[in-house]
Amino acid sequence: MKETKLSSVIDVISMGPFGSDIKVDNFISHGIPVLNGSNLTSHKLVENSFKYVSLEKANKLGKANAFRGDIVITHRGTLGQVAYIPYNSKYERYIISQSQFRVRFTADLDPVYFSYLMKSDYGQKKLMSFKSHVGVPALAQATSNFKRLELRLHDIINQKQIAAVLSALDDKIELNNKINIELEQMAKTLYDYWFVQFDFPVASTSSATTDTELVEVTDKHAKGYKSSGGEMVYNAVLKREIPKGWEVKRLSEIANITMGQSPAGTSYNQDKQGMMFFQGSTDFEWRFPTVRMYTTAPTRFALEGDILLSVRAPIGTMNVASTNCCIGRGLAALNSRDGYNSYLIYQMNYFKKKFDYLNSVGTTFGSLTKDDLYNLELVYPSKEILINFEKIVSTFDKKIKINSLQNQELASLRDWLLPMLMNGQVRVGESDGEGLGLVAESQSYYNK
Amino acid sequence: MTHDIQFITKTKSLIDNLKSVCAIYGLGNDGNEFKIITQVFLYKFLNDKFRYAVKQEMPAIVEDEKKFSKALRDLPEDDYQFLLAALDPNIPRLQPEHLISHLFSKQNDGDFAKLFDDTLRQISIQNAEVFSVKSFTGAKDILFDELSQFISDSSQRDAFCKALINKLFEFSFEEMFKQKYDFFATIFEYLIKDYNTDSGGKYAEYYTPHAVARIMAQIMVPESVKGAKCYDPSAGSGTLLMSLAHQIGEENCTIYSEDISQKSSNMLRLNLVLNNLTHSIPNIIKTNTIAQPYYLESKFDYIVSNPPFKLDFSDFHADLDKDAFKKRFFAGIPNIPKSKKEAMSIYLMFIQHIMYSLNDNGKAAIVVPTGFITAQSGIEKKIRERLIDNGWLRGVVSMPSNIFASTGTNVSVLFLDKKADNQHIVLMDASKLGNTIKEGKNQRTVLTTAEEDEIISTFNQKEAVEDLSVVVSKEEIAAKNYSFSAGQYFEVKIEYTDITADEFATKMENFETHLTNLFAEGNTLDQEIQKQLKELKYERN
Numbered sequence: 001m002k003e004t005k006l007s008s009v010i011d012v013i014s015m016g017p018f019g020s021d022i023k024v025d026n027f028i029s030h031g032i033p034v035l036n037g038s039n040l041t042s043h044k045l046v047e048n049s050f051k052y053v054s055l056e057k058a059n060k061l062g063k064a065n066a067f068r069g070d071i072v073i074t075h076r077g078t079l080g081q082v083a084y085i086p087y088n089s090k091y092e093r094y095i096i097s098q099s100q101f102r103v104r105f106t107a108d109l110d111p112v113y114f115s116y117l118m119k120s121d122y123g124q125k126k127l128m129s130f131k132s133h134v135g136v137p138a139l140a141q142a143t144s145n146f147k148r149l150e151l152r153l154h155d156i157i158n159q160k161q162i163a164a165v166l167s168a169l170d171d172k173i174e175l176n177n178k179i180n181i182e183l184e185q186m187a188k189t190l191y192d193y194w195f196v197q198f199d200f201p202v203a204s205t206s207s208a209t210t211d212t213e214l215v216e217v218t219d220k221h222a223k224g225y226k227s228s229g230g231e232m233v234y235n236a237v238l239k240r241e242i243p244k245g246w247e248v249k250r251l252s253e254i255a256n257i258t259m260g261q262s263p264a265g266t267s268y269n270q271d272k273q274g275m276m277f278f279q280g281s282t283d284f285e286w287r288f289p290t291v292r293m294y295t296t297a298p299t300r301f302a303l304e305g306d307i308l309l310s311v312r313a314p315i316g317t318m319n320v321a322s323t324n325c326c327i328g329r330g331l332a333a334l335n336s337r338d339g340y341n342s343y344l345i346y347q348m349n350y351f352k353k354k355f356d357y358l359n360s361v362g363t364t365f366g367s368l369t370k371d372d373l374y375n376l377e378l379v380y381p382s383k384e385i386l387i388n389f390e391k392i393v394s395t396f397d398k399k400i401k402i403n404s405l406q407n408q409e410l411a412s413l414r415d416w417l418l419p420m421l422m423n424g425q426v427r428v429g430e431s432d433g434e435g436l437g438l439v440a441e442s443q444s445y446y447n448k
Numbered sequence: 449m450t451h452d453i454q455f456i457t458k459t460k461s462l463i464d465n466l467k468s469v470c471a472i473y474g475l476g477n478d479g480n481e482f483k484i485i486t487q488v489f490l491y492k493f494l495n496d497k498f499r500y501a502v503k504q505e506m507p508a509i510v511e512d513e514k515k516f517s518k519a520l521r522d523l524p525e526d527d528y529q530f531l532l533a534a535l536d537p538n539i540p541r542l543q544p545e546h547l548i549s550h551l552f553s554k555q556n557d558g559d560f561a562k563l564f565d566d567t568l569r570q571i572s573i574q575n576a577e578v579f580s581v582k583s584f585t586g587a588k589d590i591l592f593d594e595l596s597q598f599i600s601d602s603s604q605r606d607a608f609c610k611a612l613i614n615k616l617f618e619f620s621f622e623e624m625f626k627q628k629y630d631f632f633a634t635i636f637e638y639l640i641k642d643y644n645t646d647s648g649g650k651y652a653e654y655y656t657p658h659a660v661a662r663i664m665a666q667i668m669v670p671e672s673v674k675g676a677k678c679y680d681p682s683a684g685s686g687t688l689l690m691s692l693a694h695q696i697g698e699e700n701c702t703i704y705s706e707d708i709s710q711k712s713s714n715m716l717r718l719n720l721v722l723n724n725l726t727h728s729i730p731n732i733i734k735t736n737t738i739a740q741p742y743y744l745e746s747k748f749d750y751i752v753s754n755p756p757f758k759l760d761f762s763d764f765h766a767d768l769d770k771d772a773f774k775k776r777f778f779a780g781i782p783n784i785p786k787s788k789k790e791a792m793s794i795y796l797m798f799i800q801h802i803m804y805s806l807n808d809n810g811k812a813a814i815v816v817p818t819g820f821i822t823a824q825s826g827i828e829k830k831i832r833e834r835l836i837d838n839g840w841l842r843g844v845v846s847m848p849s850n851i852f853a854s855t856g857t858n859v860s861v862l863f864l865d866k867k868a869d870n871q872h873i874v875l876m877d878a879s880k881l882g883n884t885i886k887e888g889k890n891q892r893t894v895l896t897t898a899e900e901d902e903i904i905s906t907f908n909q910k911e912a913v914e915d916l917s918v919v920v921s922k923e924e925i926a927a928k929n930y931s932f933s934a935g936q937y938f939e940v941k942i943e944y945t946d947i948t949a950d951e952f953a954t955k956m957e958n959f960e961t962h963l964t965n966l967f968a969e970g971n972t973l974d975q976e977i978q979k980q981l982k983e984l985k986y987e988r989n
Contacts, residue, residue, distance in 0.1 A: 165980045172973045179966045186959040189952075197946050224949050239939075354940045369824070371929065417984070428983050 001154050001424055007147040009109040014063035015075075015143055016096045021061060027051045032058035034095045035066070040074060040081040043115045043170065047090045058095055066094045066102040071111050073118075075101055075142035079131060082118035084111040101142050108156055112163035117151070120422045126151055154424075161428035162421045169414040176403040176410075180286065183396040190393065191346040198232070198243050199224025200385050235379070242379045252374035255334045255344055259311070259370050260300050260327035267297035274298065280330025281310035281317040288322045288404050298326035302333030305341055307348055309334060311368040316355030318348055322405070332373060340386050342393040351376055458619055459635050463489065465615045467642075473599055473608045480598040482642075482711070486718050487592050488612055489639060491568065493721065494540045495548045496621040501539040503622075505531060520544040538726040540575050552617045561596035561605035564613070568592035578726060581713045584735035584742055589710075591717075636722050640685060640715055656684070656754045656815065657851060659895045660861070661691035664752055664813040666904045667845075667863055669695045679704040679748040681737040681755070681801055685715040688752040688813075690723050696750075703728035704748065706737040738797045739764040744776075747807035754815040755798035757857065760789040768797070776804040779830035795820075796827045803831075803840070803864070811842075811865045818846055818858040821932035832930040836922050840864050843874030843907060844932045848882040848893040860932070863907075872910045873925065875934035876917040878903055 022034065033050035040046070058065060066072055068089055074081040076099040085094065096102050105111060117123045130145035132138050139145065154162065194200035202225050225243060226232065232241040237248050251257065262279060274296035283289040289308065302308055302321045310317040312330045327333055336344045355368070381389075420426040466485050467476075475481045499516065521544040523531065532541050544550060546567055554563060572579070572591040580588040595612075596605040669692070676696050680689045683705035693701050703725055707713055713734040720729055733742040738761070762784045769781060777800050782793050795816055802812050820828050821844055835841045842865040849858045858879070881903070882893040895903075905911075912919045918937040928936055947955070 161983075165984065168973060168977045168980050172970070172977060175966060175970055175973060179963065179970070182959055182962050182966065186956070186963075189955055189959070192944065193947070193952050196942075196944050199946075199949070199952070224952075227946075227949060350942070353942045357938075357940050357942075369929070421984075424987060426984050426986055428980070429985050 001152050003150050004109075004153045005147075006149045006151065009106050009153075010103060010147060011106045012102075012104040013143050013147065014102060016098045016100045016102075017061050017064040019098045021064075022053065022057075022095070022098070026053050026057055028054055031055060032065075032093060032095055033091055034097060035072060035100060036097050037074060037078050037081060037099070040072060040083040040100075043083060043119055043166075044086050044112075045072070045083050045089055045094075053095060058093070061095055064095050066096050067104075068092065069104065069111055071103045071105070071114060072096055072100050073103065073127075073142075073146070074099055075139040076136060077138075079137050079139060080118075080124055080127060082115050082123075082127070084115045101146070103146070109153065110156065110159040110163055112167060113154070113159035116163065116166050116418060117153075117422055120419045122419070122422060123151075152423075158428065165421065165428055166414060166418060169410050169417075173407045173410050176407050177286070180400045180403050183400050187342070187346055187393045187396050188349065190389070191343075191350070193224070194385065194389060195347075195379070195381060196350070197224070198226040198230070200381070200388075201225075202228065202230065237377055238379060243381075245382055247380050248377055249380045250374060251334075251376040251378065254337055254378070254380055256337055257370075257373060258300055258302065258306075258327070258333040259373075260329050260331040260333070262328040263295045263297040263299045263326065267295045269294050269296070276323065276325040277328065278302075278308060278325060278331055279328035280312060281314065281319070284308075284310070284317055284319045286404075287320055287400060289319045295326050300327050300333075301325070302327050302331075303335065306333040306335045307341075307345060308332075309348065309368075309373075311373065313367075315368050316352040318345075318352065320345070320401075322401070332368075338383075338386070340390045342390050342397045343386055345397070346393070347378060351378075455624060456634060459621075460638055462492075462615065462618070463635075463639055465618075466612065469608070469611045469615060472611070473604060475598065478598070482640075483593055483714075484595050484598060484612075486639060486714065487568075487595060488616065490718055490721060491571070491592065492548065492616045493621060494571070495542070495546075495616075497625065498540055498542045499547070499620075500622045500625045501535050502531065505534050517544050517547050517549045520547075537578065538724065540571065540579070542571065543574075546571055548613065548616050551613050555610045555613055559606070561609045564609040565594040565596050569594065577730070579717070579721075579729055581717055581729065581732045581734055582742075584733065584740045589713075589734075636685075636719050639718070656687045658687065658691070659900055660754075660815065660847065660851060661687050663845065663900055663903055664688060664815075664861055665691040665695035667843075667907050668692065668750060668752070668811050668813050670908050672697070672700075673749075674700050676701040676749045677704065677746075677807075678702065678750045678752070679743065679746075679805065680752050681706050681741075681743075681798060681805070682753050683707045683716055683732075684709075684712050684754070686719045688754060689716075690719060690725075692750060692752050693723065693725060698724045701750075702731065704731040704733075704743060704746070706733045706735050706742055708734070708736050710734055736764070738794070738801065739767050741801065743805065746805065747810065748805055749807060749810055751802050751805060751810065751812040752814075753798060753802060753812070755795045757793065757795045757817050758791045759794040761792055761794050761797075762789050776800060779827045779834065782827060793827075796831065799831055799862075803834070806864065806866055808866055812863070814862045814864070815859050816862055818860045821846070821860050821862075822936075824929065829930060832932060835862075835864065836870075836925050836930055839868055839870035839922060840866055841870070841873055841922075841925075841932075842868040843876065844934070845876045845903060845907065846879050846934065848879050848895070850884070850891050850893045851882070851895070862932075869910075870922040872919050873922065874907050874910055874917055874919055875932060875937060876903065876907060877934035877938075878916070880915070 027034070029052065031052035031054045033047075033052055035045075036051075038046065038049070053061075066085060068085050068087050071082060071084050072094075105114065118127060126149055127139070129149075130140050130142075132140035153159070202223055231244040233244050234240070235242050235248055242248070263277070267274065268277065270293060272294055274294050275298040276291050277293045277295040277298065278289055279293065283292050302325050304321055304323050306321045308319045308321055308327065309332045310330060311332050321333065334344060334348065335341055417426065421428070463485065466488055467481070470476060470478075470481045470484055475484065502520070520528070535541075551564060551567060554560065557563070569590075569592065575591060576588060579591045582588055596609050599605050599608050665688075673696055678689060678692050678696070678701050680686070680703075683689055684707060686705065689703050689705060693703060703720065705716060707716070713732055716732055717729055720726060720732070735742050765781065765784055768777060777797065779796070779800055782796060785792065799814055799816065802814060806812055821832075823829060842863040844860055844862055846860040847858070850856060851859065878895075878899075881899045882895045885892050885894055902916075906913055906917050910919050911917060915938065916934075918934055920937050924937070925931070
């Protein structure tokens with residue numbers, strides 16, 4: 001490793017366009033994507049949502065175009081964001097924003113390695129060394145100061161090895177997330193088809209009015225109940241037709257509901273004293289919340305597997321408790337009285353559309369009270385269909401949980417390794433048998 | 449119409465001229481400038497109105513315009529009294545020497561300032577019955593101050609009054625009275641715009657936007673009425689009352705008002721004069737409506753109010769908690785908080801006062817902070833319960849945010865009606881309407897005329913419009929914890945399009961293929977990770 005002045009490994013460096021170069025009316029629905037801060041939240045480009053400009057406009061913007069292999073850095077606003085554009089990115093080129101600059105390195109500095117390096121404390125401190133201390137958070141004279149930075153860098157072979165170790169972990173995390181989303185989509189599709197459209201499967205041979213026979217969803221001969229003429233009855237409460245024999249119930253009849261209550265503020269801590277505690281939806285993630293707060297005086301409890309529902313703004317956001325925990329007044333915990341927790345998750349998801357709607361009409365919708373929650377009305381399927389649904393979807397949910405837990409482990413492994421790899425404490429070489437306990441330990445995570 | 453626009457321009461330039469006279473004599477931004485401008489303008493208005501009325505009454509007198517004041521002076525005393533008696537009670541009683549033309553001819557005499565002040569004082573005294581604003585104790589304030597006294601350098605006073613009289617002499621409003629055109633409402637705003645601000649500290653004179661005032665009036669009074677008693681317990685400059693009076697017809701109503709601010713009371717008087725409501729001036733009371741109600745035992749047909757929302761009333765908090773007020777403040781009085789006393793919800797006192805002041809057929813429209821319509825406990829909830837249980841709520845309209853330029857608080861308008869149809873209560877969420885415009889530093893929302901009409905007609909027709917309004921019964925409101933928020937009653941439509949069995953099968957197959965690929969990729973990655981980790985070595989230095 002040796003101190004290297006960045007200017008010696010930079011091929012091209014350029015600032016984003018002037019604000020006046022891209023105006024709101026330049027944005028169109030497709031074309032060349034324009035990056036903003038939300039695209040730079042990870043070590044590589046996050047390609048969730050974009051605004052676009054026309055090809056013609058992009059061509060005029062010259063140096064504000066960024067390509068695969070480039071690094072994009074925020075110089076104003078949320079400082080510290082560094083991401084590279086991967087070689088398999090969705091688009092071939094991007095336009096960087098007025099708050100960003102982009103760098104292309106020579107063959108002596110690997111962009112993947114560099115963006116990981118900048119994630120370490122060492123890298124962040126170097127980058128912030130030219131932060132300006134007046135006005136909005138910004139890096140002063142970003143490009144010229146950046147060129148002058150001196151960083152300890154590995155040689156190119158080690159760079160690529162380090163990048164490969166860390167990328168493998170991140171790729172796995174990304175993949176697990178993709179699998180989870182697929183699984184959830186699949187479960188939603190099934191829920192909608194069975195319980196909104198009422199085309200739950202009935203055997204082609206039996207008469208459509210009985211639903212006692214269990215039919216596998218994979219049965220190619222199964223028919224949908226409603227579309228094959230199953231009997232429907234108008235329900236005055238829900239103001240729509242529901243399958244004969246199904247009941248309209250209140251949420252409190254099918255679910256155990258615990259309204260949260262906040263423990264005394266003095267009992268809160270972040271030093272793992274007492275019980276895990278969630279005040280509201282602040283720590284919510286895609287499905288399982290991150291653990292941050294603890295309380296030594298827990299009041300109301302959610303059990304492992306319970307649905308955690310936010311009852312204050314934003315109302316209706318949901319997560320699932322990965323262990324027993326304490327819930328504050330911003331949350332309610334729910335589980336199925338009859339053991340159909342997966343069904344309940346997607347049923348609540350359906351209600352979420354209702355909450356979203358209420359939030360979107362802009363009415364003061366303060367909070368969801370106990371009464372509001374208890375009295376939500378739903379159409380409850382017959383037991384056989386519930387068992388059938390649960391059998392299929394609970395396996396999805398189990399897989400989602402395993403993937404999520406695995407991701408937490410992978411992320412903490414990555415965060416633990418990253419600084420040591422960067423400062424040379426740990427190096428990547430040929431395996432010689434002795435070495436880390438780490439290897440043996442980590443293997444257990446990945447034996448599926 | 450072009451004539452009107454020309455006239456407005458001329459009137460505005462008269463006001464501007466008066467302001468520039470004040471500025472030249474060093475009264476710009478002086479607290480007294482407002483008094484001078486409004487009182488001089490009022491003098492001019494009364495003068496022209498008088499001339500107009502006299503000419504209507506005795507066409508013979510006007511044969512020679514130039515000799516008008518002389519002709520008046522030449523009338524025998526009895527004839528003059530007879531003439532005054534014949535005039536409409538709204539017309540001020542003036543003597544020939546009170547007229548601007550008279551002062552104009554005397555402007556070069558010595559002690560002109562004294563003559564000017566004396567003239568205005570005499571007008572005040574002679575018209576005290578009709579033109580005075582009373583306070584709670586019954587003390588009457590006078591129409592005109594001794595304006596020249598505001599100039600501290602006495603040697604400048606003559607010149608100052610002379611400058612004013614010359615500006616007033618330039619043109620006449622008389623043409624305007626011939627037409628039935630209410631342009632004085634526009635002029636009123638122009639006149640007070642520099643003085644009606646919300647920077648008054650404890651007492652903030654928020655100005656109710658016209659759109660809100662019009663909506664309130666047109667929803668309250670859908671059909672014609674006669675002899676209505678209209679009241680505003682926190683009148684300010686009277687926008688809401690004027691709008692209401694205009695809707696009912698100025699000749700069909702009497703106005704009553706209370707307000708604690710002297711300045712507001714003066715503005716309101718001017719507003720009444722300009723709007724042909726002079727007969728209601730004696731009903732303007734300058735008082736603390738909550739602690740010292742003048743109209744405590746009066747009951748009214750129509751009440752409008754945009755009360756102050758928050759105000760420190762700890763000073764007279766104790767005075768309210770007495771037996772005489774028990775029935776009036778049935779829901780209670782907000783406690784005095786330990787800190788932030790300025791945030792005490794005084795509007796709750798006004799709502800209760802208004803409910804108490806309605807007669808058996810009474811109707812009211814009250815501007816409240818939107819938080820009121822959903823609050824889960826306390827006085828707010830008690831008031832809502834009372835309104836529903838008694839069947840007094842006709843409906844609620846929640847306004848868009850920033851409809852008031854001066855406050856960011858979201859507001860709603862409550863419509864009370866003692867004879868309300870409590871099976872069809874209209875709850876409306878208009879918060880999505882309006883266009884946002886920039887006004888100085890502030891964002892403001894402006895409703896278009898079409899949107900105003902939509903709100904009014906939807907409300908009056910009791911229509912349920914998707915995402916805008918619902919029509920509910922009092923039982924339904926009670927079941928929803930007495931919430932007045934339309935959003936809580938909206939039918940939620942979740943869009944769903946049916947798919948065919950084949951589409952479903954294809955979709956599931958796609959999921960399956962995706963997952964198979966992802967799982968395979970996962971396996972490869974698992975091996976890759978294990979291989980990578982094996983290669984890590986800890987450096988022992």
